[in-house]
Amino acid sequence: MRLLVDTHALLWAIGDPERLRDAARTALWDPRNEVRVSVASVWEIGIKRALGKLTAPDDLGPHLEAANFVPLPISLEHASAAGSLPLHHRDPFDRMLIAQAQIESLTLVTRDARFARFGVQVLEA
Secondary structure (H helix, E strand, O other), X not given: OEEEEOHHHHHHHHHOHHHOOHHHHHHHXXXXXXXXXXXXXXXXXXXXXXXXXXXXXXXXXXXXXHOOEEEEOOOHXXXXXXXXXXXXXXXXXXXXXXXXXXXXXXXXXXXXXXXXXXXXXXXXX
């Protein structure tokens, strides 16, 4: 399975994995699965941490590496697709994740029910 971890699911996976549903936790730690983390999530975490809206590690790199999560860069195609999505969801970070999931054929690990409205595969976090 090829997965893309939503920002909140990423924070749970590296900091409080018991918050994840059993199926999501199993899928994220299954070595047969490819688990990707968008650089948009890292960006979002940095912004929210700087604003005092959340507590998260300063450097996510070692946490991603320890979990065997692979960074997913933002391409021009991803950016263009995110800007063209219907306005079912207005959060720019989430729109990027949706576009990346669509283009890269990834299943999104999330608890945000709005993601499914875009026709992407979702695994409930």
